[in-house]
Amino acid sequence: MLKIHNSLTKKKEIFKSIEPGKIKMYVCGMTVYDLCHLGHARVLVVFDVVTRYLRYSGYEVDYVRNITDIDDKIINRANENGEDFSALTSRFITAMHEDAAELGVLPPSDEPKATAYMSDIIAMVQTLIDKGYAYTAQTEQGNGDVYYDVSAFEGYGKLSGKKLEDLRAGERVAVDERKDDPLDFVLWKAAKPGEPSWDSPWGKGRPGWHIECSAMSTCCLGNHFDIHGGGQDLQFPHHENEIAQSEAATGETFVNLWMHNGFVRINDEKMSKSLNNFFTVREILKLYKGEEIRYFVLASQYRSPLNYSDQLLDTARTALSRLYNTLRGLDVQDACDENDPAIEKFRQAMDDDFNTPEALAVLFDLASQVNRLRDEDNSAALEKAAVLKKLANVLGLLEQDAEQYLQAGAGGSEDGADIDALITARNTARENKDWSEADRIRDELDAMGIVLEDKDGKTIWRRS
């Protein structure tokens, strides 16, 4: 019985899809004006695991993860670079796809871009005006901004648990007198000269920040769908505004269940672009493998804060190596015993709001069993190993060949032939019982980051 924490009710709820056996999920992806940082990596990995597990549980999952490819930051960055905004966004979209692949993140079912949904966005803004939820404001250029009238939507604040008067009391934004209410937010932004723009009934302009997600999600998944996810920082105002827009426009419930993953922190401070203390995924990929980053992310429950440090990535590396070491040298089959008790434990962990740390503990228990069994009863060990691999795969882990994984370096490293030559030389020394020479060679390899293991009369190696 799957339970998921719902940000709307702030409780774990028994999950029930709108349509039996099918789940429609929308996750806010990136605004593509820069490289992915670890916070983006967390969203990518978390919802990838959610999708994989839901599919493993038998659901057909329609997973939509959007790309916001037009907004103020994109325009500013493109201007700074002196390039067309679309050149900028397509570059970072490619980079994002590369990063996602490194992290073992499967492509979503659909990945809509805001610029491809312009007519739907405009239609939704028009609907909101027609229904009395939005109003226009003239600018000096004669074209118009369109604002959402927050006071017209009864449920405003239901996701973030905020009341309009509290929000006003805490008002920190400079008042824009074109707005009727400081909390009103822009749906359509009139273009200034030279800015990218689209024709609309209110003149040339571009969508405000939140409307694109309302348009894309309802277009791709329908007016009412199962799950909407994203980083915690999107809960307010982005998701709150999405609800206001979508429900006002469609007259239907927008989303049943909202999921928000916790922040990534660095030195106990939130990692964010505005604080400029973020690590990009590719920076980290120079030092650690994508799968190590993935493990690091999954070692904490998705709603908890995740503190970044090299030490924790090192721990992730060692822990993953343990699992791969366990599988190394075993010819593991795809099929496994579906009645293995570990499977039920794994399911219970994951059914409890995607408790990946506990799910990982199940994997380590299996690894212990495999290691215990492998010398006495190889077939029993293989059976357990098959279960281990199968469950790990649900988390997007242990998908690589163990041998290759253990011998591959982070950031794509060189050499190869030298290693075998040195190992041969060392083994010759060992046959001659020249231990000091043998140890010298081993130290030499160790300095190269190569660890040797003498096993069953053979010497195998891996990277430390």
Add this chain to the structure above:
RNA sequence: GGCGGGAUAGCAAAGUGGCCAUGCAGUUGAUUGCAAAUCAAUCUACCUCGGUUCGACUCCGGGUCCCGCCUCCA
């Protein structure tokens, strides 16, 4: 100021009203020429003060501290 989350062993991180989380690190033993990997054993816990209970880290109340949102952010 308004709203919300959290305090678990050296580090990280789950969880449970009474019985092993787990990973990393440490200690001891097995194995090894020595290591590594692995196995076995083992040391370190549940912020504080009360209450409920036969029994609480786990439930309830007070306190202290930390963090997040209320502004662009995944």
